[in-house]
Amino acid sequence: MFVSALALSLLPVVALANPQYGGYGGGGSSPSSSAAASAAAASTSADAGRTIVNVGQGGLVFSPSNVVAAKGTFVTFRFPSAPHSVTQSTFVNPCTPLTGNGTGFDSGITTGTEFTVQVEDDTKPIWFFCKVQGHCGNGMVGSINAPSTGNTFDNFQAAAKALGTSAPTVTNTGVVTGGVGAVATSGPTSAAANASAAPSPSTSQKPSSAGRIAVSGGLGLIAAAVAFGVLA
Numbered sequence: 001m002f003v004s005a006l007a008l009s010l011l012p013v014v015a016l017a018n019p020q021y022g023g024y025g026g027g028g029s030s031p032s033s034s035a036a037a038s039a040a041a042a043s044t045s046a047d048a049g050r051t052i053v054n055v056g057q058g059g060l061v062f063s064p065s066n067v068v069a070a071k072g073t074f075v076t077f078r079f080p081s082a083p084h085s086v087t088q089s090t091f092v093n094p095c096t097p098l099t100g101n102g103t104g105f106d107s108g109i110t111t112g113t114e115f116t117v118q119v120e121d122d123t124k125p126i127w128f129f130c131k132v133q134g135h136c137g138n139g140m141v142g143s144i145n146a147p148s149t150g151n152t153f154d155n156f157q158a159a160a161k162a163l164g165t166s167a168p169t170v171t172n173t174g175v176v177t178g179g180v181g182a183v184a185t186s187g188p189t190s191a192a193a194n195a196s197a198a199p200s201p202s203t204s205q206k207p208s209s210a211g212r213i214a215v216s217g218g219l220g221l222i223a224a225a226v227a228f229g230v231l232a
Helices: 002-017 031-047 153-166 209-231
Strands: 050-055 074-079 087-089 113-119 126-129 141-144
Touching: 141 153
Parallel strands: 050 074
Antiparallel strands: 074 113, 087 126, 126 141
């Protein structure tokens, strides 16, 4: 009777200190798996509600080249590795910045950043290009909500390529906010600053030395009690 009572009284000590019994690990999950899950959730939440366009990844291209986006959608252009721009233009003049009846948005030539516009009118196409010399004439153009017939993205890109080396030289005068059909409210921001850092595992997830001592001591007492019962 004494042996059974002593063993039962020591079980909570073992359970609290040993992750196998629902201790520090939160149901047995390891710190590394918890951190990986947190990182995935952070990455997903960072891009929630946005359409991402990669600029210059894999060549002189916007990817995707044509975005289908409803009114209110945020379209974020990412410039990962080389200097490029996203500069609003018109279908008729694909390699010339939009001016006149409204001024188009312009990220300026940038790299390692993100530039976001919000679609305000999804009934009309929005055209843009890269103003780095030689890029637009090689077909580095893109669109938002280009129609499937008539003034299509393919026809827009063909018009840019037709200019070739005759495409106008566009001075890099920096960022232009605003826009027609889609509006930028600020210039490019650091992509690193926008990345959500995954939370590090809590120290409470790691077994403490006190916990290890408690397990060792508890098991020792149980063993002693059993031996005593056998010898008695």
